[in-house]
Amino acid sequence: MDKKQVIDVLDRIALYLEIQGENPFKITAYRRAGQALETDERSIGGIDDFSKIKGIGKGTGDVIRELIATGESSVLNTLKQEVPASLLELVKIQGLGGKKIGRLYRELNVTDTASLIQACQSGKVRALPGFGEKTEEKLLEAVQKLNQRPAELPIAYMVGLAESIEKVLVTIPGIVRFSRAGSLRRARESMKDLDFVIETADPEGVSGQIRERLNVREVTGQGEAKMTVVLPDTYGVSVDFRFTSAADFIMMLHHFTGSRDHNILLRHLAKEHGEKISEYGVTPVQGPVLTFSSEAAFYHHLGLNDIPPEVREGTDEVERAMEAPLGLIRLSDIKGDLHMHSTWSDGNETIQAMAEAMEARGYAYACLTDHSKSLRVATGLSEDRLLRQLDEVASVNARFTDFTLYSGVEMDILPDGSLDYSDEILKQLDFVIASIHSSFSQSKKQIMKRLANACRNPFVRLIAHPTGRLLGRRRGYPVDVDALIRLAKETGTALELNSNRNRLDLSAKWVRKAQQAGVKIAIDTDSHSKKMMEDMALGVQTAVRGWIRPESVINTMSAAQFSDFIKAGKQPG
DNA sequence: GCCGTTTTCGGCCCGACTGTTTTCAGTCG
Numbered sequence: 001m002d003k004k005q006v007i008d009v010l011d012r013i014a015l016y017l018e019i020q021g022e023n024p025f026k027i028t029a030y031r032r033a034g035q036a037l038e039t040d041e042r043s044i045g046g047i048d049d050f051s052k053i054k055g056i057g058k059g060t061g062d063v064i065r066e067l068i069a070t071g072e073s074s075v076l077n078t079l080k081q082e083v084p085a086s087l088l089e090l091v092k093i094q095g096l097g098g099k100k101i102g103r104l105y106r107e108l109n110v111t112d113t114a115s116l117i118q119a120c121q122s123g124k125v126r127a128l129p130g131f132g133e134k135t136e137e138k139l140l141e142a143v144q145k146l147n148q149r150p151a152e153l154p155i156a157y158m159v160g161l162a163e164s165i166e167k168v169l170v171t172i173p174g175i176v177r178f179s180r181a182g183s184l185r186r187a188r189e190s191m192k193d194l195d196f197v198i199e200t201a202d203p204e205g206v207s208g209q210i211r212e213r214l215n216v217r218e219v220t221g222q223g224e225a226k227m228t229v230v231l232p233d234t235y236g237v238s239v240d241f242r243f244t245s246a247a248d249f250i251m252m253l254h255h256f257t258g259s260r261d262h263n264i265l266l267r268h269l270a271k272e273h274g275e276k277i278s279e280y281g282v283t284p285v286q287g288p289v290l291t292f293s294s295e296a297a298f299y300h301h302l303g304l305n306d307i308p309p310e311v312r313e314g315t316d317e318v319e320r321a322m323e324a325p326l327g328l329i330r331l332s333d334i335k336g337d338l339h340m341h342s343t344w345s346d347g348n349e350t351i352q353a354m355a356e357a358m359e360a361r362g363y364a365y366a367c368l369t370d371h372s373k374s375l376r377v378a379t380g381l382s383e384d385r386l387l388r389q390l391d392e393v394a395s396v397n398a399r400f401t402d403f404t405l406y407s408g409v410e411m412d413i414l415p416d417g418s419l420d421y422s423d424e425i426l427k428q429l430d431f432v433i434a435s436i437h438s439s440f441s442q443s444k445k446q447i448m449k450r451l452a453n454a455c456r457n458p459f460v461r462l463i464a465h466p467t468g469r470l471l472g473r474r475r476g477y478p479v480d481v482d483a484l485i486r487l488a489k490e491t492g493t494a495l496e497l498n499s500n501r502n503r504l505d506l507s508a509k510w511v512r513k514a515q516q517a518g519v520k521i522a523i524d525t526d527s528h529s530k531k532m533m534e535d536m537a538l539g540v541q542t543a544v545r546g547w548i549r550p551e552s553v554i555n556t557m558s559a560a561q562f563s564d565f566i567k568a569g570k571q572p573g
Numbered sequence: 574g575c576c577g578t579t580t581t582c583g584g585c586c587c588g589a590c591t592g593t594t595t596t597c598a599g600t601c602g
Contacts, residue, residue: 028574033574054575100599130599131592138592221589223590224589255602
């Protein structure tokens with residue numbers, strides 16, 4: 001039984017207790033025990049005494065120990081006999097929580113979605129005290145919507161929606177400023193909904209404008225402080241708009257950026273000093289409510305170093321910010337982009353145009369890395385064309401003074417593990433990337449053989465999009481990423497964090513492990529157009545989620561350092 | 574059920590909104 005399964009059992013126990021109408025604090029105790037386990041860096045086997053972990057006491061500790069010893073929980077088994085398991089599904093229904101589910105079960109014998117629909121249709125639900133006609137209607141609607149859309153949507157899709165919303169918000173005169181909040185601001189890979197915080201003196205007018213201009217499908221909540229709408233997109237994504245005054249903006253933004261668990265940690269901390277935190281500010285022991293002009297100032301008030309949104313997940317970030325500045329990478333640390341394509345293969349722009357756009361972004365250098373010959377769908381370069389391209393890169397590079405364009409290639413690692421060019425060719429390039437674009441369904445063993453061959457080549461400096469995943473669409477090929485990290489370390493090969501919004505590959509979890517192992521990372525956009533260069537921001541956000549420091553990233557090097565890095569060649573570690 | 578520089582009892586994060594009520598419980602984030 002692994003950690004995830006143990007946490008899952010604790011959560012299920014909590015849900016059963018909720019349905020039974022148990023003491024709410026007992027319920028959160030089970031959930032908190034699960035969170036404590038998740039936060040702990042050790043694996044289940046590496047923990048000797050669970051009760052020593054804060055949040056786990058005798059009761060939950062016994063449950064965990066029994067689970068590990070026997071694979072079962074007598075607490076859970078008892079609950080299963082008292083409450084049908086099918087009831088657990090009902091919490092997914094909008095507007096239903098443990099308490100209402102418990103009442104529906106005890107008084108109307110509702111056990112699953114089918115019996116809930118029946119109870120609604122026969123008018124029995126509205127007769128229950130606390131329920132009513134409207135509740136019954138909404139429940140019926142919510143049940144029917146239940147499986148119509150995935151619970152969470154990938155960040156690429158949600159960023160697209162957010163961008164289109166922002167285009168509208170900037171044109172509404174009553175809006176002083178606004179910001180993304182919630183999961184998107186924290187750059188989670190997938191999320192349920194979108195959140196915006198808006199400074200305005202006229203929430204009502206602005207609400208009306210937003211409803212009209214976004215052509216919303218439905219308004220599911222409307223008050224003085226907030227509005228919730230459903231967008232007219234394919235999935236019917238829900239968006240929260242929270243309105244605020246100038247003074248409250250930062251605290252409101254902080255609050256709605258979350259995560260909820262992070263906010264809870266901060267409130268516990270404030271409480272130790274007798275202070276109270278809400279979205280309106282910090283209430284001190286005495287005196288007026290405090291607000292702040294930046295989130296950093298707010299953290300500072302709590303005795304913490306600044307914590308960027310991307311790591312506010314309610315794990316150990318508060319503890320770490322207490323000890324020292326986190327020192328995590330920022331977008332401004334990026335000095336170049338090492339992965340881009342031109343019209344020579346499948347890019348949309350000339351080499352010159354791509355280089356100019358990179359320079360305009362303030363970069364000191366970039367590498368041109370078109371596809372290699374075997375990737376025919378992308379008109380990969382034959383040896384002959386690749387060598388001719390070297391001349392073109394040199395001539396484009398000569399037109400810049402404070403910017404260097406390096407020659408490179410994104411070379412295919414072929415299904416049999418061989419590489420698409422000979423070392424004779426590769427040694428003429430400044431920067432060689434290797435990646436897998438074919439035979440995704442091979443065994444893990446064969447995929448690892450391919451990656452090992454690439455890492456062991458003396459000219460391959462970087463493995464691009466190491467897992468080949470496309471978020472929400474494709475899992476990628478089977479990679480033993482731990483083994484790849486060891487290979488990268490051993491051979492002095494860097495691993496990519498591909499910033500493309502559909503990839504974000506490696507993920508935050510894996511770049512964190514790579515950094516811990518001493519492997520260098522490149523945060524690249526793999527741009528095929530100028531527009532795609534903007535995804536660097538998402539790549540850096542993902543790196544921050546992985547607690548990446550600038551010194552672990554090769555494209556944070558200055559122009560001179562990077563030039564030396566190229567010349568020095570691979571340094572096996 | 575868990576916890577303690579207010580420590581073995583009495584608390585447990587905080588507020589908006591909805592639908593039900595006629596002062597508030599439940600849900601959500």
